[in-house]
Amino acid sequence: xxxxxxxxxxxxxxxxxxxxxxxxxxxxxxxxxxxxxxxxxxxxxxxxxxxxxxxxxxxxxxxxxxxxxxxxxxxxxxxxxxxxxxxxxxxxxxxxxxxxxxxxxxxxxxxxxxxxxxxxxxxxxxxxxxxxxxxxxxxxxxxxxxxxxxxxxxxxxxxxxxxxxxxxxxxxxxxxxxxxxxxxxxxxxxxxxxxxxxxxxxxxxxxxxxxxxxxxxxxxxxxxxxxxxxxxxxxxxxxxxxxxxxxxxx
Numbered sequence: 001x002x003x004x005x006x007x008x009x010x011x012x013x014x015x016x017x018x019x020x021x022x023x024x025x026x027x028x029x030x031x032x033x034x035x036x037x038x039x040x041x042x043x044x045x046x047x048x049x050x051x052x053x054x055x056x057x058x059x060x061x062x063x064x065x066x067x068x069x070x071x072x073x074x075x076x077x078x079x080x081x082x083x084x085x086x087x088x089x090x091x092x093x094x095x096x097x098x099x100x101x102x103x104x105x106x107x108x109x110x111x112x113x114x115x116x117x118x119x120x121x122x123x124x125x126x127x128x129x130x131x132x133x134x135x136x137x138x139x140x141x142x143x144x145x146x147x148x149x150x151x152x153x154x155x156x157x158x159x160x161x162x163x164x165x166x167x168x169x170x171x172x173x174x175x176x177x178x179x180x181x182x183x184x185x186x187x188x189x190x191x192x193x194x195x196x197x198x199x200x201x202x203x204x205x206x207x208x209x210x211x212x213x214x215x216x217x218x219x220x221x222x223x224x225x226x227x228x229x230x231x232x233x234x235x236x237x238x239x240x241x242x243x244x245x246x247x248x249x250x
Contacts, residue, residue, distance in 0.1 A: 001025055001142040009135030019210040020130070020139070023123055023203065029145045031120075032152060032197045033113045036144035039120050041075040043141060045082050046124040048073050049089035056090075064091050065099075080108035081117070088121050093247030100163045112153060112196055115164050119200035126207070150199075157196050167195040184216070191215040212239075 003020045005012040028040045049055055052072040058064040064087065073082045084103060087095060104110060109117060128138045154176040157165040167173045169192075170185050180198045181187055194200040208215050212235065217223040224232035 001139075003139055005131075005134060005136050007136055008131075012134055015210050016130075019207060020127060023127060023207060024139060024142055025145075026203055027120055027123060028142050030147035030149050031116050032150050032199055033116045034120070034149060036147060038077075039116075040141055040144040041077050042081075042085055042117055042120045043124040045073055045075045045077055045085040046089050046121040047128055047138065048075070049086040050128075052086055052090065055086050058087075059091050064094050078108060080106060084108065084114070084117060085121050088118060089125055097163050111164050115194055115196045116200060119194050119197065119204070123203065123207070126211075154196065154198060162189070162193060164193075165196050166192050167198075186219075188215055188218045190218075 001021055001024050003017050003024065005017060027043045028036050030036045031039055034042065049071075054067070054069040054071050057069070058067045061067050071079070071082050071086050073086070075082065077085075080103075087099075100114070103114065131138045154167050154173075156173050156176045157167050160166050160168050167176045167180065169177060169181075169187065173181075176198075180195060180201060181191075191201065191205070194204060205215055208218075213223065213225045217225075221232070221236075224235075228235075230238075
């Protein structure tokens with residue numbers, strides 16, 4: 001797929017264009033638990049959520065769980081899956097552990113499929129928000145790639161502080177940790193959040209490196225990514241403001 005930002009109001013670096021092309025290809029390829037076609041539908045649902053009337057009504061309500069209705073959604077996904085995607089995109093700050101546990105209990109997804117769904121949803125949202133920020137249209141999704149999900153679960157993954165199971169750090173994570181993080185003994189929580197589906201962590205790392213910095217450097221406040229137009233302090237000021245506006249959990 002070719003990503004075209006030629007109509008953007010601001011110039012876009014070549015490494016960002018290349019990274020986005022890789023991301024779109026990843027979104028429509030067979031994952032660990034969802035097929036390429038299913039992942040593409042999840043991405044389409046994530047894009048549609050921003051214009052969903054039901055989501056807007058829920059966002060304005062005292063409790064998002066007090067408003068029933070049907071989502072504005074063009075996909076073939078099951079309604080329960082659509083609801084998960086739309087809630088993550090439009091009102092993540094009010095999701096709770098009890099909501100997540102109910103989602104699993106209702107059987108729409110299991111923990112593994114939920115984790116991959118979150119990854120596809122947030123990656124799509126990041127791409128679309130970027131396009132809007134530079135004054136460009138959202139890119140069309142490429143066709144889904146054929147193939148079956150790998151369906152491989154890290155053996156050591158367990159619930160360890162977060163809602164979803166994660167690979168435990170260091171020796172407890174054993175070969176799973178080594179394969180994903182190498183000799184590192186600590187990883188920022190954002191780098192562990194998707195570790196139930198390691199392939200998504202690898203993409204997160206790659207996208208973080210080109211948009212922000214490699215996750216290895218996040219815990220070092222003195223580090224600034226070389227060659228960027230703004231320094232680390234400016235990055236964090238912008239990131240903090242955006243996170244506050246978006247009601248980011250962290």
